[in-house]
Amino acid sequence: MNTIFTDASFQNMINVANRYGISANAVTDLTQGLMRSGGTMAQFNISELGGGGQWMLGGMTMVGDMFNNGLKATVDNLCMELSNLINQGGIQYKPLPKVQNQNGFMSGNAGNWWGDLGFPNSTGSQNNTSYAIFSNIHRLAIQENGKVTIFDTLDHQIGGTGQQQSGTYSVSFTSQYGNVDLNQLPIISGGNNKQNPVNNTKIQSVLQNQPEQIIQAPIPVATNNxxxxxxxxxxxxxxxxxxxxxxxxxxxxxxxxxxxxxxxx
Known part of the structure; x- marks a missing residue:
């Protein structure tokens, strides 16, 4: 997919490149890798940064010149600064242009199944399930059997996917908190209009003008664990x-x- 940064984003990347004394192309290539993970990790092969390397938020920084601690520190600081810009909305892709299809509907393009959410930070598919992650606006779109569900990802920074062993969807997600339980994320649209049961109780209480029932969580039982x-x-x-x-x-x-x-x- 053709990925184009906004003018303001490109200017922010040029400012970063000037501070670190590297080219704008090097910073752009590194940012592309970070955008795919929502700013949590990047794999790169950039000559100005020692060739092949890898960076992970809160984890290990690896560069081609493994004994060059100065280069490691530069890559770590550079990735951290770009990651912060991504999560603060300082680096974004331009929205896909609106075009009219043969049915008269407006959409970003023929493959834009997630609607008007803009350009995703990461997309993929597993076991006939497609997903698109929008880190800047805290949204996750999942398409399964032709149905699209949009989730609010709250404060999760989704940076990994895997095959789900059980549950509603055949793909799983991880964030800085570990595995992401989709059943705990608010549904913005789709999903057969399913909502969190507690939210349904609140809505029904308001509509019926009745006191809201207090739903008590079960008291945990002490165990050896x-x-x-x-x-x-x-x-x-x-x-x-x-x-x-x-x-x-x-x-x-x-x-x-x-x-x-x-x-x-």
Whole structure:
């Protein structure tokens, strides 16, 4: 697919290139790789950056000249800055142009099955299921058996896909929090208009002008794995604290997620 950055995005990339003393083409190629993962990782082969290499958010930085620590630091800082720009909306693709098809409907192009969401950061298909990830607007589109469902991905930064072993869809997704449970994501459109059961209860209560029922979560039963579960919660809190320190999460987003994790103890 032809991917064209907005003018403002290209100017931001030129500014980054000038600060690091590398070409705009090198920064553009690196950004293309980052955009495919929503800014979480990139594989590249850029001569100005030591040839082949790989970068992962919060993980290892690998460059062709493996003992060149200065180059590693440059690549790490460069990728981190571009990743932040992507997640803050400072780097975006231009929306696909509107064209009229033979039925008179307007769409981006004949293959734009996800509608008017713009240009995705990543697309793919597995087991007759197609997906498109829109990191900048926090949307995930899935097409299965001709039906399209649009999810709000909330604060998930989806950066990986895999084959789903069970569940509604045949493809699974991962983010900075681990596996993404699609049943927990709000549905924006499609999906046979299914909504979270709690949301349905709220809507029905308002329509019927009746007090909303309080749905209580089952009280967790203590098991031998309790300590391991608690340790996992605190590990996740440390991870999102690192994301906050790097500017990927705001203070409010960090506090909300921490409160949600602590409420599971």
């Amino acid at each position: 309790t300590s391991a579960f608690e340790e996992d919660i605190f590990t996740k809190i440390e991870k999102i604290a690192g994301l906050k320190d790097k500017g990927i999460l705001t203070e409010q987003e960090f506090e909300n997620k921490k409160a949600d994790l602590l409420s599971r103890l």
